Amino acid sequence: MTMTGKQPAWLPDISQRPGPRYRAIAAALQDDIGSGSLPIGAKLPTHRDLAWRLGVTVGTVTRAYAEAERSGLIGGEVGRGTFVRDPRPAEAPTGDDSGVIDLSVNALTQRPNEERLRQALMQLADRGDLSGLMHYPPVNGSARHRQAGAAWIEQTTGMVADPALILPTAGGQNAMHLALAAITRPGDSLLVERLSYPAVKPLAGLLDLRLVPVAMDGEGLVPDALDQAARTHGAHALYCMPRLHNPTTVTQSAPRRQALLEVCRRAGILVVEDDVYGFLAPRTDPAPLAALDPERVLFLTSLSKNLMPGLRTGFLLCPPPLMDRVRSLLRATLLGVNPLGAELAAEFILSGAALDCAGQRRALVAERQAQARRLLRGGASDPACPHLWLPLPEPWRREDFARALLGRGVRVTPADAFAVARGDTPHAVRVCIGGVERTDLLEQGLRIVAGLLAEPAAMGESFV
CATH class of the missing domain: 3.40.640.10 (Type I PLP-dependent aspartate aminotransferase-like (Major domain))
Structure with missing residues (x-):
């Protein structure tokens, strides 16, 4: 990788990769994201810039990025660029023992x-x-x-x-x-x-x-x-x-x-x-x-x-x-x-x-929705739903909010994971409230979310 200002500019070596060049670029993206060379949230070069540096057509890069986006590896937003997404499936268990409060998995506690x-x-x-x-x-x-x-x-x-x-x-x-x-x-x-x-x-x-x-x-x-x-x-x-x-x-x-x-x-x-x-x-x-x-x-x-x-x-x-x-x-x-x-x-x-379990689940979700409404005022999520849909106030951007929240020990899912096409993706995050076993941990996680929403000065350098 070469450096451009503060951001590393991604430049893969595709000379030894077989097959069409767009597939070689997509495969290099997958490998570098998997190895950590391209971290989650990293901004990728523009189509034109990468095409010029690799000596390929802009259409080849566009096709490569499209294939990577269809696989959920990257996502773009009109006017801002293309970014690396979290490759972990949004619904998969995390097995995270790091102490992070995981509000990204849409599951319900198994204890009952x-x-x-x-x-x-x-x-x-x-x-x-x-x-x-x-x-x-x-x-x-x-x-x-x-x-x-x-x-x-x-x-x-x-x-x-x-x-x-x-x-x-x-x-x-x-x-x-x-x-x-x-x-x-x-x-x-x-x-x-x-x-x-x-x-x-x-x-x-x-x-x-x-x-x-x-x-x-x-x-x-x-x-x-x-x-x-x-x-x-x-x-x-x-x-x-x-x-x-x-x-x-x-x-x-x-x-x-x-x-x-x-x-x-x-x-x-x-x-x-x-x-x-x-x-x-x-x-x-x-x-x-x-x-x-x-x-x-x-x-x-x-x-x-x-x-x-x-x-x-x-x-x-x-x-x-x-x-x-x-x-x-x-x-x-x-x-x-x-x-x-x-x-x-x-x-x-x-x-x-x-059916008996379903009744208990409905009661659990109702209690946790009430807890969430108390801590996150102004939400419009359905009270029967095991997750919240949280639109973000300006000038928050979904990737920055999720990244800042993870830095404070809470994981949520930005709207990119659900967007079907590039552009016009709302600045919002999904917050799952059903899978955390302990209500005190859920309370702590929701308070962190609410606290970050109340701190616009902490939004990071992407807003400078």
Whole structure:
């Protein structure tokens, strides 16, 4: 690296790297970020500057940066430049023993479920047919597992689902993969909310899909913007989170859902509806999109947030015409879902333990939301949501705020992790309040966040 003023100017050696030069640049970026040579938050050279110093075209650098951005390694903002992102997945456990208060992982404390798990495992061990769970699983899952999926969907949404149209999956992300692969082909455009669950980006890369961001407002997706994006890009698939949206916490109203489905019917759009946080929402919430148009919507849910992520159990409700394709995809990728985990999940659901746990989770989130509102005045996050969406006052910038906060011992997730496209990313951070076991630590972390917001003079040299 060479030095330009105070900032190191990144200059990779791509002479020995095989393949197209844009891939060589992207691979060098990945290696240098992984090794720490390019630290999180580092500003990268402009496209034109790096192209001149490497002796390549500007288009080659643009393509390399785009590939790295699609992988979640870097992100840019119009007028400010391109920066290295934290490569750690936003939803992954950190295992951080450094004393940092981690408010970046959207999970719920596991302590209430430890005894439930112990009892369920003992009951399962005492069964006479335990060895039957160790055979190759049926690709559809057992009738009991499908029945459990239908019960969970009805318990959390009020929607009555046919068990024959439900597939057990290895968690919500496996359900996302199956659903999106079923309704798209390589090279297709996929419509998504402008700010979306971060896992959709690497999944789109795996399926060779082009993500098309759709504008949002205080009720979520904007119908006119969805219609325009579908027409412009010829898109026929949509992934969205209508309830307790991650990260904005927004829940779509009933009229908004009807308006969005009208657009989807006119444009021939199939919808993947993600409802992994639905168990926290009031039963008075509007009906799911899948209940309003079951022939058009694939509905997915999971037990990871309510019970425990390690179960890796979710459910996918499919329209009948898509069932054969989804089964084929499941058979080709997993053969079938782990029957031991699926049986544990079925026992939790059919015994009523999962629903009981959901009630405790709602109470936990309500208490922590009240704690957050007391310490962070002016927030507009949904009180049923396990995370906060915190817009930052001027002149804060999201990367600087997250970096300064980490320096004070608190980790949050800046909006870049959720942004689907370059530019127009709000200066905001997501603050997760459910995963910290001790309420005193959560209190300490939220006070640090509030204190930093009240200290504009501490915003750092990027504002000089």
